[in-house]
């Protein structure tokens with residue numbers, strides 16, 4: 001008997017990295033998982049891995065920055081599995097071209113705000129009515145250690161700070177509907193995307209681990225369960 005038996009989870013950014021690890025772990029605990037991502041190959045691979053591990057998952061191609069796309073994805077999840085119990089808003093990520101307020105491009109600023117903050121807002125906007133319809137549920141938003149300590153990546157730091165504030169706002173507002181709202185704040189974690197960023201700079205990777213993790217080293221596969229997607 002799993003801890004999520006009978007639950008339906010909507011996990012964004014689950015075609016790779018931490019989101020994929022989450023999808024496999026949630027399904028392993030008995031949840032039916034909607035794998036929500038822009039990447040069809042990655043999303044289908046997550047579904048394959050989840051089913052191979054004995055779980056139930058469906059890929060729904062979605063752009064979390066597009067209101068119509070998110071509305072369709074929520075409707076498709078409810079149509080496929082009959083309800084929605086868990087919203088895990090994980091899609092996001094920083095880039096190498098983010099930087100100081102006085103230097104970062106306007107496009108990069110809006111990319112981070114649109115993906116990390118607006119994407120989280122949209123999934124909650126369209127997902128919360130379904131959680132209420134189900135009698136309550138759980139929202140997990142992925143912020144980052146940068147929301148607490150600050151970094152020179154102004155756009156990503158501001159976006160994740162916004163996710164943290166939005167989490168608190170929703171926790172207060174939707175508790176009366178039996179909805180718990182929490183945030184997780186990973187430190188540096190060795191996903192494929194992050195490895196690519198730091199591939200040429202081992203010192204920067206070690207610094208990221210020391211700066212953001214109490215253990216002094218970056219998160220690895222064992223931090224999220226022994227599943228592929230997190231190195």
Ligand SMILES: NC(=O)c1ccc[n+]([C@@H]2O[C@H](COP(=O)([O-])OP(=O)(O)OC[C@H]3O[C@@H](n4cnc5c(N)ncnc54)[C@H](O)[C@@H]3O)[C@@H](O)[C@H]2O)c1
Pocket residue numbers: 012013014015016017018019036037038039042062063064065090091092093094115142143144145185186187188189190191192193194
């Ligand atoms: N890896 C780290 O060191 C780290 C540290 C702190 C926080 N985080 C956060 O954890 C989350 C996952 O990070 P990760 O390293 O696993 O990233 P990742 O790049 O491996 O996965 C992100 C996924 O989001 C998807 N995605 C991107 N834009 C999308 C969109 N518009 N619509 C739908 N899907 C979209 C990508 O296709 C990808 O599958 C992110 O929110 C990231 O900011 C990561």
